[in-house]
Amino acid sequence: MDINDNINSPFKLKISFSKLLEHYETLAKSKDEIVVANASRILKIAKNHPELREGFSDLSMLKSKENEIKAVLRDTFNPILTNNEIKTASVPLHNLVFNASERFKNIIKTAGKDFELQIKNMPEDDTYIFACAIILNFCYGYDLNFKRPFYYEIPDANGVIRYYKILYNADFCEITPTENAKKITEADYNELLDNFENIALWKEKFPPNSYTFKGFVISNMFDVTDDQSISNIKSSLIGEEKRKDESFMNEFHKIFSSLLGIKNIKVGFSIYDEETDTFQHVHGVGMNSYLLGDLESNSCFDALCSWSYNRLLKENKYFSVSDVDAMYKKSKGRAPHILSLYNQQIKSAIFAPIANDDGLMGILEIVSDKPRVLNSINANKLVDVMPFIVSAVERSKNEEENLIEAIIQQECTSIHPSVKWRFIMEARNFIKDELNGLEPNFKKIAFDNIYPLYGQMDIKGSSEARNTATQQDLSLQLKAVKDIIEGVLKEEPLPIYEQYIYQINNYLEGIKSNFQVDSEQQISSFLKDDIEPVLEHLQVNDKWKEQIHQYRESIDDSLNVLYKHRKAYDETIAKINSEMAFLLDKKQEEAQAMYSHYFERFKTDGVEHNMYIGESITREDSFNPIYLYNLRLWQLQVMCEMENNYYQMKSDFPVALDVASMILVFSQPLSISFRMDEKQFDVDGTYNARYEIVKKRVDKAFIKGTNERVTQKGKISIVYSQKQDEIEYLRYIKFLQSKHYLDDDVEIVELQDLQAVTGLKAIRVSVLYHKNEDDKAFYTYQDLMKEIES
Template identity: 45%
Template sequence: MKEEKEFFQIKLNFKSLLDTYVEKLELETSNFKRLYLSSLIQFVEKNEALYTEVPIDKISHYESDIDTVLTDLFPTALTLNEIKAATVPFSDQIFNLTTRFKNIIREAGDDFKFDVMESFSQDKYRMACGAILKIFYGRFVNFSKPLQVSIRNASGALRTYRITYNADFVRISLNHEKYRLSETQIAQLLREHDNMELWKEYFPPQAYSFEGFGIISLTDVTIDNAISELKTIFLNGKSMGDTQNDKVESIFRTMFGIEDLRAGFTSFNHYDKSFETLMYGDVVSYLLGQSHEKNCENALCRGAYKNLINDFTPLVISDVEEYLNTVQNTFLAENLMNNGIKSATFYPVHENDRLLGILELVSGKEYELNNFNVSLLDAVAPYLKAVLLNSEREYENSINAIIQTECTSIHDSVKWKFENEARRILKSRSDGGSAQFEDLKFEDVYPLYGQIDIVGSSDTRNKMIKDDLLSQLEEVEDIFAFAKAQQPLPLYAQLEYRVHKYVKELRKKELDANTERKIIKFLAEEIHPVFNHFKQINQEIKQQIETYESFLDPNENVKHSRRIDYDKSVQIMNDAVAGVLDKRQVEAQRIYPHFFERFKTDGVEHNIYVGNSITTANDFNPVYLYNLRLWQLQVLVELENKFYELQKELPVKIEAASMILAFENTLTIRYRIDEKRFDVDGSYNARYEVVKKRIDKALIKGTNERITQRGKIAIVYASKDMEREYLRYIDFLKHNNLIEDKVEKLELEDVQGVAGLKALRVSVLYNFSDSQTTLTYNDLIKELQF
């Protein structure tokens, strides 16, 4: 074929496998295994073609010999389970198929052709070039693509298989030095990866030879693909139309291999324990038939009720006619019979102890759906649960609580306005209209923003990761030292040396992402495989390694002790601080109802909006605003105290800096339906949001010092009036021995184009509940032994 002539020289042999057997024989200590390997080696050496070249057009002549040589890679015990075959390198010509693979090909019929490589010959050429670049020039260029093949089974159902290619036994040779590429040529190839003429010029067919054999393995991913397709269908957020129903049914037909399978849904109303179709108005319910709603006890017999409602176990009816003759409550069976259904599965989808709905699969043939294939639904149940939860939320939003329709949790202070909007929508819909939830505006409100932020959280978290890696590497060093004492092999010393290099590198500099990746890859690919070998040959080393492994994350095989300690410290602190803030918020609402929200990140921040438009009382007075500003400052002092009071209980010591943004003017906030959150409204008001997001990183004018500092509260403002107001509050806090006497008055560098910002900064006095004395921040740090 022309395409083959234009490809590199291919030679099929098993020399690389022979070399592997020889290497294994040299290291093997078991007499039985040595005898086995020796026999294999002698067998190959007696059959010259096996280690020189097997003519590709005469593979069948060597079938028995190849089967013997590949026995180690194709165990007979697995031939009915694995879907595997040997292959000529970069070719669709496969041989030595496992029994299961042969059965799959046979069931596909005479018309089926396994031509995965042929379907993308250009990609095959570049994959070969990529292998050459890696082997000869140390450049990793990945041209490979995920390979899948769809094959029909005996019943005509389409099964999808993922193909993986093992090229461990393929060797590449450069046929002449004149074809060796220069660095300039390689750079040009990498720049022009789509220029096939250039690639074929630099990689002519006669330049390189491939010899050996490959191994392909197939994995049935039909169910995985089905789940992925279901996800695609439902993530669009729309109601399922007829076309999508067809898609869903097609997916389930593929999964079950049942050509006439149909799918339906019935939702469950847990308030009155009834089945209904309201949530899925355009989806068939085979359980309800022509009914739109039915009490569960009236729809099901006692046994079916127990299965679906009480035990959350599937109801499988393999023979509907027989089922009809055995139950007293015939509502379900008659609905099925009237629809020509002969077998059915009703699969309950639940969230904890709450039934969400019933997935229905039905067929016009007896026993097609049965107690054996019902387990296929277990693989998709988690996603089905997510689908039902989402649909349930949509239902509750649109019918039961339009307040929550397009919104997340609504604060009590503004709930009244959402209720009014919900009433408007309900009235419109009852009149046949199609009103939509609109953005809600709250005008002329005063904003109060504050935060207590963990200082240097990113740097600290990075240090914890570094400490974990250092600790893990040092433990690896100890294990190799012990191993060398037991068996002083050069490889152990070489690996120990590389480990020590990484230890020295980490001690000298900060950890970066590239170094972290390199170390984790080194541990996973080079250290841990050796440890697995250690555990097989020495009991003492095994115990030491198992102790080492007990401290590793089971998913990543990396130590996370210090990082977990830090994250735990942050979580404990955030929860404690947020708890105090929530408790004080209840008191603050008594001052005057206001909107409040808080967020936990690396610290806790909060927003307050107060004004006439927030409440229905319409009696707002500035005195309430002044009270809330003073309350906010007092609470931040309390939060600072709580923050440091808990330090001794934390696995990792952390520090905090607090800040208030004092904004003098009113602004308008809007609840944005599409984003499900409150935000400031209008370009002028947006200045407040910009400052709020950047202010904690603002610098004092003429310095590199941030306005937020450990042990201090910064109050950022713009006008002289705000300065005078907060100085009064500060004086009151000094009088109550909550802050130090010194007050810093500072000017700030511009923040995102906003100029003229100033700040007052005060130092907190710490007075813990178990102490009669107050401490400055510096005294506190000494006391806590940071």
């Protein structure tokens, strides 16, 4: 078998001791007789076995010449140091070892039969390029700094990974080009400098087996487990999104095992919240807290004894528990942290505070299922890694604060991406003024000459539905109380019970015939102030205890009222708003891709949305009215789709409610500005305020001369004031009728005058519905209701 078999390299390898023998030839001329005698002995062996100087690639020669090779390398591999040094003789970029110190042999033997020696951080392509870099250095004199620290990862007797750094001695080798070698020019070299990752180019310049490597290299290895473990901890903590990576904690356990030299230890974390003085779980894949166990959070006083509390939180010092079982017996199970460890079958542990100058941020928890393997002695090793953990936690806390801020910004006071550039620009100006010693001033954010679009899907009769739900809940609660008191009255005929029953009957009658705004408050006060004390008195009696318990089971704990029908109503409103807002947001992504514009939506009793489009928002000289017309058509189409989606899921809602959709058309461009106090955009100027007035009142407007509201279930109402708007939207309606979004019953109506607003008109047209997404038939609202109810 040849040493060059199955390897891809620019080298044709030959093991040779020629360079080493040249050193012995020099030593043979020494004045020291002992040195001369030893050199002569080595040179005699070489003379009798010329292949040692000439070189060979046949691996069988390593066996047949084993004794001679050992003799030639005896000085290089000093027998006195063989049990201390970790040393091998080999060829470069190859796992072949043909001579080694006893310590190296023992390390490999301990690793096990299946262990394969391999450089950890050397990808296959890099191996080829590294060989090319050696050639450039040896043969062409180019000093390419390609040197990197190389490592072996080798398990010890306990299965713990240990790290060995490799240092090469290449004094005993020579490299010569073969007839296949290509001459490397200055231009070639310059091209290679900019193409490290282009393996094809390197193979073109340095074809396989185009250079002969003759000689051997000596590898000296050093156990750098502690240093490498610290480096690995640092690297692990630097990476982004680590908490989402399933392998992160597994690797972390292994790294700490290497650092402490202990197999199968586990690492946990708990975060300290100073405001509440609690420890809390760190959320992430594989993250555990052995201090908290199954608890999500716990008071520090409840998680620690007074000594450990003072040690971690006041002194910011680590402590160990080398024998949990012994400590559990000693404390009689009264020390909370010992009890938590004992219940998790942990036998030894180290708790280390993660603290900076501002105080405690969290706890590092290292645990083992074996007693005494973790103790105050090896806990000292944490001193070298804690600064990296502290830095990582500081960064993580900052990132979390930024993320929380971003979520609040997104969910509560979001700045739409279409206008964010203006806020960034003003913020930069603010910072620039501050740095230049000027009085910083965040200037007004305003956009001129933009076109507004407004739409809403309103829940019809939401106030009446809530009143009905409230009446039903109050009636149920009053009747339940009445049943209890009537039962008590039969056993104890006291006049006060009769008076309560009389009052309850009056309330029940009032709910049916004259339910007013303050009725709910009156009844709630009666139940709380008058009835509740009576029930407290009665529940001590076993006769009424069970009935009163059942009554209280029906009462919502947080609201102290019966919350059945109102809950169904509230859940329905929330679900409608959530589903419709989600659909609108998804559709908005498509609209933004067509042309950037400002968008915001609100959840009320339904979903409203505002859009503004114009050149001042896009900051590009690209706006054309066609983008406004496109957005108007998109809005009308999406309103039809929202109507369809609503009625397809209506049967899933706890309360059956209807919706009515409306679009407000405003043809004149206007200005908007960001109001810092309310954290939202609003129209600018007196004239533009007319738009806001119409927007707030138009959905309650009546058709002129009637008591009929302009918005109706099953229809979309398009409110406008200009004739050109009417022509434009009739064109859109006709297009959507051809796509079966809208019915043919188009009507144009005049609206009664609103305060300070006259001349409004509306186009109303029925929506065509599908029973579900797969349904190809088209239904009017009345047809759909019949289908749903049938």
